[in-house]
Amino acid sequence: MYDFSFQSPASAADAASALGAAEDGKILAGGQTLLPTMKQRLAMPSDLISLKGCRDLVGISSDGSTLTIGAMTTHGAVAASTEVAKAIPALSALAGGIGDPQVRNRGTLGGSLANNDPAADYPAAVLGLGATVVTTKREIAADDYFQGMFETALDDDEIITAVRFPIPQAAGYAKFDNPASRYALVGVFVAKTAAGPRVAVTGAGQGGVFRASDIEGQIASGQEPNSASIDEGELNGDIHASPAYRKHLIGVMAKRALASAG
Amino acid sequence: MPTVSMTVNGKQVSGEVEARTLLAQFIRENLELTGTHIGCDTSQCGACVVHVNGSSVKSCTMLAVEADGADVTTIEGLAMDGDTLHPMQEAFRDNHGLQCGFCTPGMVMSAIDLVDRNPNPTDSEIRDWLEGNICRCTGYHNIVKSIAAGAAAMRGQKAAAE
Numbered sequence: 001m002y003d004f005s006f007q008s009p010a011s012a013a014d015a016a017s018a019l020g021a022a023e024d025g026k027i028l029a030g031g032q033t034l035l036p037t038m039k040q041r042l043a044m045p046s047d048l049i050s051l052k053g054c055r056d057l058v059g060i061s062s063d064g065s066t067l068t069i070g071a072m073t074t075h076g077a078v079a080a081s082t083e084v085a086k087a088i089p090a091l092s093a094l095a096g097g098i099g100d101p102q103v104r105n106r107g108t109l110g111g112s113l114a115n116n117d118p119a120a121d122y123p124a125a126v127l128g129l130g131a132t133v134v135t136t137k138r139e140i141a142a143d144d145y146f147q148g149m150f151e152t153a154l155d156d157d158e159i160i161t162a163v164r165f166p167i168p169q170a171a172g173y174a175k176f177d178n179p180a181s182r183y184a185l186v187g188v189f190v191a192k193t194a195a196g197p198r199v200a201v202t203g204a205g206q207g208g209v210f211r212a213s214d215i216e217g218q219i220a221s222g223q224e225p226n227s228a229s230i231d232e233g234e235l236n237g238d239i240h241a242s243p244a245y246r247k248h249l250i251g252v253m254a255k256r257a258l259a260s261a262g
Numbered sequence: 263m264p265t266v267s268m269t270v271n272g273k274q275v276s277g278e279v280e281a282r283t284l285l286a287q288f289i290r291e292n293l294e295l296t297g298t299h300i301g302c303d304t305s306q307c308g309a310c311v312v313h314v315n316g317s318s319v320k321s322c323t324m325l326a327v328e329a330d331g332a333d334v335t336t337i338e339g340l341a342m343d344g345d346t347l348h349p350m351q352e353a354f355r356d357n358h359g360l361q362c363g364f365c366t367p368g369m370v371m372s373a374i375d376l377v378d379r380n381p382n383p384t385d386s387e388i389r390d391w392l393e394g395n396i397c398r399c400t401g402y403h404n405i406v407k408s409i410a411a412g413a414a415a416m417r418g419q420k421a422a423a424e
């Protein structure tokens with residue numbers, strides 16, 4: 001890992017100005033993606049701006065219709081929260097299934113969303129629930145936030161401060177995990193909302209997380225979900241699974257997610 | 263260079279480090295506590311697990327500067343008076359929970375965090391919890407046995423203290 005200069009500001013606003021002022025600055029949240037990437041010299045920022053002192057970015061609250069989670073809240077804290085378990089149990093289960101306990105003790109919601117790994121879990125929940133990503137500059141609807149593999153709508157000097165999840169009637173998440181890394185080979189999040197079902201698929205798409213509108217239609221009309229209409233040409237193939245296998249898994253995971261939503 | 267201070271195994275320590283110094287390096291090289299191992303470069307093996315403010319973390323995936331002000335416990339901090347092993351360490355010895363021993367410090371630190379949260383874990387909860395701890399030798403069976411026995415001993419110790 002190359003050296004860098006390190007800052008630890010006390011608020012998200014100060015962190016955003018430090019980020020704007022740095023030559024090639026990066027935010028450090030839980031470090032569970034960024035530090036391994038820096039060890040491999042795939043990232044070599046001039047400055048790391050740590051969010052650990054930004055107490056304004058940590059916390060979980062619910063007003064009965066919206067669950068708000070601060071960007072620096074760890075996966076472990078989300079999995080253990082009774083507030084989350086009451087409002088959106090599928091989100092507790094999703095957070096508790098990320099990586100391993102030590103990754104969950106450090107990794108954060110904001111870090112996962114900023115990174116937008118095509119096999120990450122949180123993007124499926126954020127898109128599936130139609131959540132709002134709140135930043136130091138604006139509020140971004142999930143449908144506009146994810147812009148492709150490792151790409152998001154965030155500006156270079158923009159920091160995620162929180163995510164607002166509308167509380168659905170019911171929701172479920174099913175992931176077929178890569179047995180080595182626990183990342184999703186395919187993960188499907190199903191939410192039943194007043195405006196109809198929403199279905200988001202992670203792990204499978206070449207462009208990262210995506211909504212499966214045909215499956216949403218099937219669920220709305222009471223049919224069993226299937227992935228027949230998903231275009232295999234848009235799916236990932238690698239040593240772990242071919243596009244055809246991932247296509248098949250989307251249907252299976254959609255059924256399981258729907259069943260767990262009840 | 264940044265200066266860091268923290269409590270490690272109950273002792274106040276400080277040192278000058280490069281910003282890029284990992285907590286694992288600070289523990290091993292500055293403090294010369296070499297019980298914390300480094301088994302990989304990809305944050306996957308768990309040989310480096312220590313407790314930071316009571317939670318298990320991979321010390322190879324945390325900067326020393328991020329642990330400034332924290333309370334850190336390493337494998338050396340478990341047997342506080344030097345001779346009497348922590349019940350979890352004793353359980354690994356009694357149940358043949360190690361062969362080469364490389365993964366053991368991380369296994370023990372991870373196991374104690376599990377038992378702190380879940381005093382009576384089932385075998386399947388133990389196996390799930392060990393997702394981030396890799397062992398090349400044992401095949402895990404005796405590690406799971408050790409942790410179940412260590413958990414029982416920790417419950418006994420707690421009951422005796424109450």
Ligand SMILES: Cc1cc2nc3c(=O)[nH]c(=O)nc-3n(C[C@H](O)[C@H](O)[C@H](O)COP(=O)(O)OP(=O)(O)OC[C@H]3O[C@@H](n4cnc5c(N)ncnc54)[C@H](O)[C@@H]3O)c2cc1C
Pocket residue numbers: 026027028029030031032033034035036071072097098099100103106107108109110111112114115117119120121122158159160161181182183184304305306
């Ligand atoms: C062994 C292992 C297994 C894993 N398994 C899984 C898994 O099964 N599923 C899964 O989803 N993930 C998995 N992960 C990734 C993990 O969830 C990370 O915690 C997460 O991807 C990044 O969060 P972080 O807080 O660690 O962010 P960091 O690593 O600190 O940062 C990641 C990126 O986001 C940026 N960033 C961080 N916070 C913000 C913010 N608030 N605003 C703007 N930018 C920000 C950083 O600059 C950086 O570019 C795994 C990681 C490891 C090491």
Ligand code: FES
Pocket residue numbers: 299300301302303304305306307308309310311320321322323
């Ligand atoms: S050394 Fe392998 S996870 Fe830390």
Ligand code: FES
Pocket residue numbers: 359360361362363364365366396397398399400
């Ligand atoms: S005992 Fe050798 S790696 Fe676990």
